[in-house]
Amino acid sequence: MKGYEPRSSSSCAACKFLKRRCIPNCIFAPYFRSDECKKFAKVHKVFGASNVSKILVEVPEEQREDTVNSLAYEAEARLRDPVYGCIGAIALLQRKMVELQHDLAIAKDRLARYVAAATAAAATAATTHDHVSLPPLPEFFSCGDFNDNLCHSSSSQLPLNRHESVDDFIQIPYIF
Ligand SMILES: [Zn+2]
Secondary structure, three states: OOOOOOOOOOHHHHHHHHHHOOOOOOOOOOOOOOOOOOOOOOHHHOOHHHHHHHHHOOOOHHHHHHHHHHHHHHHHHHHOOOOOHHHHHHHHHHHHHHHHHHHHHHHHHHHHHHHHHHHHHHHHHHOOOOOOOOOOOHHHOOOOHHHHHHHHHHHOOOOOOOOOOOHHHOOOOOOO
């Protein structure tokens, strides 16, 4: 006789991992299915089962799944990058965003100058009844520096090595 079958296939991943009986109202059961042992192991390693349990109790039930998902994401990132964890990914995206905003500003500036030159040329042609001709394309459209910048920016490796600091991310409300 096995009695209650404490660690049967119906036990959640947390109770399997912790080698305890999974009770009907187990706080972990809805979020750590029996086949998600790795997910719980990572969360447990970084946060500890007790702390995860406390966090879940404090969170409204309808938000617990999102809570577990973010804890799992954070744990995964921390195990992959023990120094920066999630901040490493955020810093990389933050730096790429700044670089792309810079590239976009350059592109807009060049486009504005091209439009201004085209407008001036059209006005001159209208007054002289001459043939309207557009000015030659600026170098932006013929050289590859914009794309090159994008390629270089994506090859960046470690975050937080230039102007960035962790404080920068306070400006970013959402990362998902
Ligand atoms: Zn359980």
